[in-house]
Amino acid sequence: MELLEGEREEILNKVNEIVKGYDDNRENLIPILQKVQMGIGYLPLLAQEKIAEALNIPPVDVYGLATFYNQFRLNPPGKHQVQVCMGTACHMIGGQIIMDSFERRLEIEEGETTSDREFSLERVACVGCCAIAPVVVINDFVEGKVSPLRVDGIMLQLQEGKEDSNSLEGEAEDKSPEEKNERGNQE
Amino acid sequence: MTAKPKIIVGLGTCGIAAGGQDVYQAIEKALAENNIDAELTQTGCIGACENEVLVDIQKPGQPRITYGKVPPEEVGNVVTEHIVKDQISRDFVLGKIGEGDLPAEYEDIPVFFEELPFYQKQNRLCLRNCGFINPEIIDEYVAREGYEALKKVITTMKPEEVVEEVKKSGLRGRGGGGFPSGLKWEFTMKAEGDKKYIVCNADEGDPGAFMDRSILEGDPHSVLEGMAIAGYAVGADEGYIYCRAEYPLAVKRLKLAIEQAKEKNFLGNNILGADFNFDLKVKEGAGAFVCGEETALLMSIEGKRGMPRPRPPFPAQKGLFDKPTCLNNVETFGNVPVVFLKGADYFASIGTEGSKGTKVFALTGSINRTGLAEVPMGITIQEVVYDIAGGLPGDGEFKAVQVGGPSGGCIPKDLLHLPIDYDSLTDAGAMMGSGGLVIMGLDTCMVDIARYFLTFTQSESCGKCTPCREGTKRMLEILQRITTGEGEPEDIEKLKTLGDAISSTSLCGLGQTAPNPVLTTLRYFQDEYEKHIFDKRCPAGICVDLLIYAIDPELCDGCRRCVKACPVDAISGEKKEPHVIDTEACIKCGACLEKCKEEAIKLQS
Known part of the structure; x- marks a missing residue:
């Protein structure tokens, strides 16, 4: 789905705020994804890239996880x-x-x-x-x-x-x- | 002894879903309005899900009275009458628990655990506190011998003795495989390593199973205590509880319990003054059935895709972060304090030769009393279905019971006498699994059930090994063909061959057991498959593609209710004249069936 106007900023801010609370241990990846999804409602690619950056791992590892577990959504949830x-x-x-x-x-x-x-x-x-x-x-x-x-x-x-x-x-x-x-x- | 009346509302997930919060608020309101001084508190699931919302009232000196199915509109009255006027509402009362005197007119109220048929044959060891304590208050757990077992173990036993005691008890893993827990502990204890872990598998992914959820929500401390004892025994100072994120209430109560246990020094450093440290963390799973497999679960905790790896090395040697790890499930850990409180000999005296103790089952499906029952191992299926669960609604005929979820199988009527223990279930082609028992009547299509479970395992297959990834897909395609009337005569043989191949060559438990639902239904209900394939009929009337909705003109009184209910306008007819369904347009949603008061709408196969 296309990002709405202003959504980009919001995603970046939210992700930054969340990853600050964790060290760059791989063990934290699932909790971070869960928190980001709770904050934004889903896991847009942009957020996944930023999380990968923060944990110092390739984005594909984040994508791999986001698509493996049923809990994670790649599309925005409805209201x-x-x-x-x-x-x-x-x-x-x-x-x-x-x-x-x-x-x-x-x-x-x-x-x-x-x-x-x-x-x-x-x-x-x-x-x-x-x-x-x-x-x-x-x-x-x-x-x-x-x-x-x-x-x-x-x-x-x-x-x-x-x-x-x-x-x-x-x-x-x-x-x-x-x-x-x-x-x-x-x- | 309670000084003032105590009111307890069952607020597990099912209690809440049945309207528990509304009931709670209604009681609060009634207490305030009538100036009643009483203590209002909550508890977890006592197992009688059928009767939610459950409300218990205990007046000082009287037994505790349990009410069931209390609607919020009525509960205020029930509570006020009981507390102020000593009048017990006959409409809602279920039973009494504990000692004390009641007015003579209420002598006939049944004793809850002894006289209610649902509980008569139960033996509640693991669920000993569920429904009794407020799971959010540690003192209530402590008051019921909570953390006594840990105290005993730390202060009077050596780790080797602890392991020996668990071995002696005969406790086997309650998560499905049934591996002897004592052996697992021994392997981890003897493994070389400066750092070891205890992991609790609380990723209860079987659809239709909710015993772990009830334990976590109703008695989280018993699990923590079991884990701490395991930590002391194997020499681990850290543990993880891997809990489904779909169980938010369980996660919340676990976290609270850990905090409270730390404050009381049942967890943390120098526990109870001894040279033993043990800390616990909750990890929320992210929804993957395969993570119930131990190596996949460990991968998931490490922040990776939850894919199993070949064993050996077993987690006891090389587990979480490559350190020796002892992994058991919720119910197993919940049983550990019992082993030490009552002694291994007592524990081993319950059950059968190969399966000791009790097992908690989630009873669902076509039965009168759904709920959670803890029964001694070796009890027969007959006893569970008829004595505990009260048989099928409307005296319906029993067809099969599905044991063990997607890894288990369907057991037919001829085997009702089968004792429920690890070995006899495996011999029958099913398995204990985590303990879901789904009871099925004649209106259940066995081919559809097989297809249902395979759909589940197929979509949960992690994709790592070929037999499971590709094999289950092919099997599912065949089943889909059969249930839509496209089945071919050789399909039955194909399913058997594929099933055997997948069972014997898959990497992990998920793949090895995935064909079980298909293979057991083929073993016991092959005639149903044949009817789908050769006659293109679904005898149970379930497979929609083989069904036609039609209106019986004799019974139809032309009320037009179904015409209005039909979402695709497939029903036509004048008022007071028999209606007709256009079978081409009909999407078989069942809306008309629900609306028709004359039962004129028939499913034809």
Whole structure:
């Protein structure tokens, strides 16, 4: 994905701030990547290059790690992160149907982010809440016993919430600068 | 004795997911509004996931009363009635724990661990504290003999004696392989080196397994204590806990526990005044199933791609940063304090000849009581499925149980009498694995289950060795063909040949066991494969490509609910007239099935 205006600066600042807290021991690579992802939301190539520089290792080693582990994302997450559990218990009771329902509603495939960066959709192997399968994790909140119709309900809730936080009109074109502001405020 | 009433809310991940935080806040509010002076605290998972949110109330001099499935709207009332008026809500009460007197009318409330069928056959050693203590307060652990075992070991035993005791207990690794823990400790103890490590594998990656999470969330100190004892035994002064990042609550509680243990000098320098230093760090995994394999896990801690390497050298000789390393999983370490508190002889008296002690299982799937159960080794599958888990919902017929996750296999009805221990499970083609038990009824398609697990292992294959990387891919392609109606007669033989080749030639445990789900379902359920291949039918009605959604005109009352629910407008029909599904347009999402009150929508295979 293309970097948004001003994102470059933000990435560089964030990475610099994080790597300062670590010495250049290879053992720190995964914790640094985790922290950077927590800060920026994903691991843009630019960030990976800067981390490689700080740890004095080739960028390919960082890329190798970022692509090996499921936790790391190379694309920006949506403002709302939808994770569908695909553990055994969830699979048996229709996890795939829930995933299909989200894909259809969001018009993206698993692993992608909507072009307005509002939603991202991921599969997770198991969140360990098998007793309430099928499970979906929305913005870190675990929701159990989800059905295809509940997916519609969840989407409605999220979209309503979205309207609340934006202006009443909710103009789509304004999203990027707005998002940037929000992020700036959080820091 | 508690001086004032104590209220305990189960706030493990599943408790929180079931609305535990809301319940907690509702109680806070009710206490404030009614001016009740009571202590409100939290605990980890007691295993009865089915009944979350769990709330316990203990009044001084009375047994502790456990309530289950308490909704936030009602909990205020339940708590107030109980504490102020001594009235126990029959709607939510599950059982009582501990000594004390109750008003005569409540004498019939079952004793929680002894009379509730879910607990009757359990023997909670490793889970002894889960659901009893507040995992964020070290004093509660200490009050239940916490760190007594460490004290005993450090002050009265030599390292060799510690190792000997673990060997005598017969404790075997609970992470899957079942290697005798005492031997592992001995190898690490005897290995040459000035620096050694203890590593705890808390990368519980099996889908459908959550026992380690419950232990870490409910009783983190028992794991720390086990690791410290191991450190003393093998001569290590540093340890790592490699925990899944997907378990944020477990990570948080572990870090807190380490801090508290350091303050009390159960960790750190000169532990309990002895010449023994031991420090612990938590490393968050980044999500890779293969990191459950010990050499891959060590690579990951070192900040590399988690790819296994050939053994020998074993980690006991050359492990983390090339130093001798003793690696066990959460449940294994959680059992270590028990071995020293109750003695190796006691521990070895539980279980079977080759498998000692207990095993924690995560019971999920088509059963009445999902949850976490700790049972003595050697208990039969029958006892677990029917006595503990309460059988299948609606008296459904049992078809198979999947043991051991992606590395395990499916065990059929004929083998319900099979004792659960390392060796008999392996003989049946499955394995203990980390302890997930998924119970399946007739509506489970065994080919689909095999495909599901293989999809998982295939995408988690690290790619280092060819049999696993390429072989699992080919097997998956064949299974995909079969489940979409494109199967060919020779596919069954191909799957067997490929499976055997992958098992015998892969580098690590992941590849060696990846074909198990396919091979066991072929062994016990070959007829189902044949029906998919020859008749293009899925008898269980699961494989969507072999199914058609249709409306029974006799049952349909024309309410139009399904028409509105259908996301692709595939259903048509006038009001009060039977509706019709356009099978070409239907995407088989199940939305109509959920909405139909007349059960008129049928899946045809």
